[in-house]
Amino acid sequence: MEYGPRALGNRSILADPRDVAIKDRINATIKYREQYRPFCPSVIVEKQNDYFQNAFVAPFMAVNCRATELGKQKIPAVVHIDGTSRIQSVERSVNPLYHDLISRFERQTGVGVLVNTSLNINEQPLVNSPLEALHTYFCSGLDSLMLGNFYLSKQQ
Numbered sequence: 001m002e003y004g005p006r007a008l009g010n011r012s013i014l015a016d017p018r019d020v021a022i023k024d025r026i027n028a029t030i031k032y033r034e035q036y037r038p039f040c041p042s043v044i045v046e047k048q049n050d051y052f053q054n055a056f057v058a059p060f061m062a063v064n065c066r067a068t069e070l071g072k073q074k075i076p077a078v079v080h081i082d083g084t085s086r087i088q089s090v091e092r093s094v095n096p097l098y099h100d101l102i103s104r105f106e107r108q109t110g111v112g113v114l115v116n117t118s119l120n121i122n123e124q125p126l127v128n129s130p131l132e133a134l135h136t137y138f139c140s141g142l143d144s145l146m147l148g149n150f151y152l153s154k155q156q
Contacts, residue, residue: 006061007118008088009042009098011127013142015115016105017041017075022115029141033122039115041078042088044102047112051075052087061088061116075113088116 007013013030015022027035040061041051048055051071058065064084071079078085092099106112119127121140127133130147137145137152144153 006088007116007126008060009090009095009101009116011119011133012042013115013117013119014042014101015039015077016109017077017113017115018109018111020076022077025141026115026117031117031120031122032140038080038086039078039117040086040088041075041113042090042098042102042116044099044106044112045089045091047106048087048089051113052085055087055089057089057091058087059089059091059094061086063087074111077115078113 013026015026023039024035026039027033027037031037043051043055045057048065049068051068051074052065053068055065056063064086066084067075067079071085072083090099090102102112102114105114119133119136121136124136127136133145133147136142143155144151
């Protein structure tokens with residue numbers, strides 16, 4: 001579990017950043033919040049300069065970086081209307097499982113970034129227990145849930 005208000009990959013809703021429509025889907029069917037609300041990118045630190053200008057290690061989603069042209073093209077779901085993103089740099093030494101997940105996504109898609117937002121429904125606290133995770137999963141439009149070694153999916 002993370003400390004603080006951010007989902008840093010352990011209690012997170014994750015999605016493909018290549019499709020700008022995913023923002024509307026998450027806001028409308030999962031988070032139940034306004035459509036203009038942005039999402040942050042989790043980016044493996046080795047690739048962050050491909051997508052963000054003057055990026056430095058920023059592990060807590062507390063710093064905005066301007067997207068590069070490649071970032072604007074490849075990961076539009078996490079580039080705000082002003083061309084910036086509040087990034088989370090993911091280092092293997094800090095969170096090896098999350099780094100490996102993003103690296104696997106990159107091997108499959110060519111993009112070393114994931115959409116990352118907190119695992120909660122609007123105006124609810126961050127999920128803090130397996131029961132809360134299940135409640136959020138069943139009461140929202142989430143497609144699947146990883147809970148420890150268990151994988152649940154609503155897809156047939």
